[in-house]
Amino acid sequence: MTQRITSVVFLLGFFINAGVVDAADLAPLDMAAAEKISFRGDVWPIVKRHCWGCHSNLDAKGGLNMSSVALMLEGGDSGPLFEAGKPDESLLVEMITGDEPEMPQKQPPMSAAKVDILRGWVLAGARDDSPAKTTERKPVIPDVYQYAPAVTSVSLSPDGKTVAAACRSEVVLLAVESDAPPRRLATASDLLTHVEFSPDGKTLAAAGGMPASFGHVSFFNVATGEIVAARQVGADTLFRGSFAPDGKAIALGGADGAVHIVPVDGKAEVRRFELHSDWVLDAVFSPDGKMIVTAGRDKATKVCSAETGELLRSVDSSTDLVGSVAVDDKFAVSAGRARLPISFELSIALSGVAVSGSGNGSRPVSKRSQYAKNFEGQPGPVLDMAMSGNRKTIAIVGAYGEARLYNVADRKRIGQVAGLPAPLYSAALNRDGSRLCIGSKSGEVRIYQLPDGKLLKSFAPVPVAESAE
């Protein structure tokens, strides 16, 4: 029922937004109202949502980069985007109005309200109220921390013998079966949000960034601890994601609402897909590498083509944000604050949908009730979900002191580990699901043997001042 109401509201929103603007009868603008329009607060969110995906540093279609006011004034192949004070004689307004506005390309026309915000801003002088660019701040990594940093992400090597834990700006590598000292690897991220071993265990990715400034990914050689490649990605922090099955790239969600496909090869191009209307919190490849399942703060779980980024289907809209997804060859599982992980049978959800080629015209033929099945409810909001490398088992953790393990195929609970330090920010399984690793807000990492739940190791990844309590 909730699902139906949500869809109806969504559809209404869509039709209102699609109200076509006619160039001939552009409404006169109110100067007093126009004066109040802020570039940062009003204009930039519109540009970022509707234009920036194709007009940025990474991809300036038609020669036009809309990343800043100065660049807009510079314009593209046909000249400046506008002249301050004259919106209705501008290329900008010409492109976004009319019976079938040319821009945004391949998307529904923008609403009249949004068009008027852009027009008003240009009319009032196209003022740039963006904060001055902060001089690039290098994260400071203390030798000894005053307080234990939260463990925001953990990963287990495929053999389960090495743990990677993300603590603020550094990744710590620790051997589970020996007393070798931890290896601390620094990154340029202010806060790391995702660490992951590649499927062959040889490369470690560490992703994060600095909010409202940049996303960042570092790839390390696990054997030597050396950086193989590191790069800034987009203009906002990155969240979670997963390696492609061939280990050549990692897909990561972003606070800029995009899914970023970042190749390990530092010279290969980063691709970005615009699918969500808000933060993308997780992105996971299907086992054959052909699809990516994503979820985010807009409460939606979506399936897209990994090759083209084309949206194949929105399989669900939850009642609350969805922070984690997992995929095997039959099912996609999503979990988040709503406490109820849901499994989607992909063959049914995508029946009638063309997986490659022009999917724009193809309509899904199935209904949600045919392909969506609930897991049991969790004791509290879910904060992370991990899948074993063989994609048979998932571990679910959250704002409570328990990790629950499930069989993906039938959604049955196959085990749990209790007495954990709540809240748990992160979980990981190794390839065959014989080891579980958890990371807590309080800064603890623990590794358990499965299925018996025997504690193998518990440690604080970084040194903390003894007096700190």
Ligand code: HEC
């Ligand atoms: C899906 C991709 C896409 C999106 C989104 C998009 N554009 Fe474009 N835009 C293009 C492509 C491709 C071209 C160049 C070829 C063409 O004109 O069709 C272009 C060209 C332009 C040009 C002409 C540049 C020149 O100097 O020749 C303008 C102006 C423009 N876009 C404005 C916008 C605005 C404003 C938005 C947001 C409302 C937007 N675009 C969104 C793909 C896109």
